[in-house]
Amino acid sequence: MKIGIVCYPTFGGSGVVATELGKALADRGHQVHFVTYNQPARLDFFSENLFYHEVSVSKYPLFDYPPYELALASRLVDVVRFEKLDVLHVHYAIPHASAAFMAKQILATYGIFIPVVTTLHGTDITLVGKDRTYKPVVTFSINQSDGVTAVSEHLKQDTYNFFDIKKDIRVIPNFIDLQRFNLKPKDHFKKAIAPNGERVLVHTSNFRKVKRTEDVIKIFAKVVEKIPAKLLMVGDGGERIVCEQLSRDLGIDEHVRFLGKQDAIEEILSVSDLFLMPSQSESFGLAALEAMACKVPVISTNAGGLPELNIEGVTGFLKDIGDIEGMAERSVYILEDEQRLEQFKENALAHAKKFELANILPEYENYYNEIVELS
Numbered sequence: 001m002k003i004g005i006v007c008y009p010t011f012g013g014s015g016v017v018a019t020e021l022g023k024a025l026a027d028r029g030h031q032v033h034f035v036t037y038n039q040p041a042r043l044d045f046f047s048e049n050l051f052y053h054e055v056s057v058s059k060y061p062l063f064d065y066p067p068y069e070l071a072l073a074s075r076l077v078d079v080v081r082f083e084k085l086d087v088l089h090v091h092y093a094i095p096h097a098s099a100a101f102m103a104k105q106i107l108a109t110y111g112i113f114i115p116v117v118t119t120l121h122g123t124d125i126t127l128v129g130k131d132r133t134y135k136p137v138v139t140f141s142i143n144q145s146d147g148v149t150a151v152s153e154h155l156k157q158d159t160y161n162f163f164d165i166k167k168d169i170r171v172i173p174n175f176i177d178l179q180r181f182n183l184k185p186k187d188h189f190k191k192a193i194a195p196n197g198e199r200v201l202v203h204t205s206n207f208r209k210v211k212r213t214e215d216v217i218k219i220f221a222k223v224v225e226k227i228p229a230k231l232l233m234v235g236d237g238g239e240r241i242v243c244e245q246l247s248r249d250l251g252i253d254e255h256v257r258f259l260g261k262q263d264a265i266e267e268i269l270s271v272s273d274l275f276l277m278p279s280q281s282e283s284f285g286l287a288a289l290e291a292m293a294c295k296v297p298v299i300s301t302n303a304g305g306l307p308e309l310n311i312e313g314v315t316g317f318l319k320d321i322g323d324i325e326g327m328a329e330r331s332v333y334i335l336e337d338e339q340r341l342e343q344f345k346e347n348a349l350a351h352a353k354k355f356e357l358a359n360i361l362p363e364y365e366n367y368y369n370e371i372v373e374l375s
């Protein structure tokens with residue numbers, strides 16, 4: 001098939017899923033065309049089946065807000081027409097689904113029909129989408145898509161609850177490439193981080209408020225009172241500085257390392273014993289899946305789709321949002337006993353395997369085929 005993919009080309013979960021999906025489809029022999037404003041973060045190599053079409057937005061003094069959505073729609077018209085695409089797959093409803101709708105209407109005037117699949121990733125529904133500013137457009141463009149997928153059952157239900165959606169939504173969860181994400185022998189690195197055999201806790205995110213990164217620091221402060229431990233904070237964003245200050249205020253800064261944005265996340269996860277995800281909202285929790293694939297159990301909230309990924313008492317534990325005491329207590333429970341920790345690690349990997357790329361990719365391929373046939 002010839003597939004067009006529209007996404008945010010950043011390190012964010014939706015961009016990662018879209019890029020990894022495109023790469024995997026290209027490996028299976030499909031021709032994949034990315035249409036974005038920047039080269040996607042993980043698309044920095046050559047493949048005969050992968051194409052990248054940049055969307056450039058002209059800046060005129062008249063425009064306080066350059067019309068990216070229109071530039072994207074125009075580029076999509078071009079790419080679909082001249083590359084003769086079979087399907088357009090847009091990740092994140094805003095503004096990709098509405099740009100695809102516009103492109104589709106324009107293409108119809110050339111006698112070209114292009115089916116559009118929209119994948120909902122989370123914040124496009126739970127934060128931004130609910131915003132009254134966008135709600136009518138989000139509702140309309142989801143209903144106008146030929147196919148709609150969501151990354152968890154919970155997100156599917158949220159979408160039906162928040163919007164007046166007439167379409168069937170297919171749940172296709174996030175996936176993991178176990179060739180890349182697996183436990184790597186990084187003993188020298190572990191020794192450097194935890195020279196006295198301390199347990200290593202880790203958090204990776206974009207440090208947005210929705211991640212409740214302050215809770216990570218507060219949970220860790222309670223854990224380190226009970227057992228020797230270190231905390232790795234990976235990523236960057238608005239809340240990082242707040243967390244740095246908080247760890248100083250709590251007198252635990254010597255045990256906390258802020259590593260900033262990192263490419264080789266799997267290497268950091270390989271030296272970690274426990275992943276903390278105290279998010280306010282999380283449609284799926286790709287970062288937790290990456291951890292589990294590297295044999296790292298998860299302490300998370302029970303928000304959004306997290307209960308579909310993190311299994312209570314098996315791969316980790318789940319607590320209510322803001323239950324710092326509870327998350328700290330369960331962290332210590334897992335970490336204090338060597339055998340118990342090993343069992344949780346095994347369970348985490350076993351469960352991560354269910355989301356292996358090879359299992360999820362055919363779900364997308366079958367869905368494309370269904371939509372193309374129906375349309």
Ligand code: GMT
Nearest residue numbers: 012013014121122281282283284285286
């Ligand atoms: O979590 C983020 O900050 C990034 C965000 C995004 O929109 O790219 O990730 C969302 O999509 C991921 C891939 O489907 C999911 O695994 C994340 O759970 C989801 N984030 C939220 O719902 C907060």
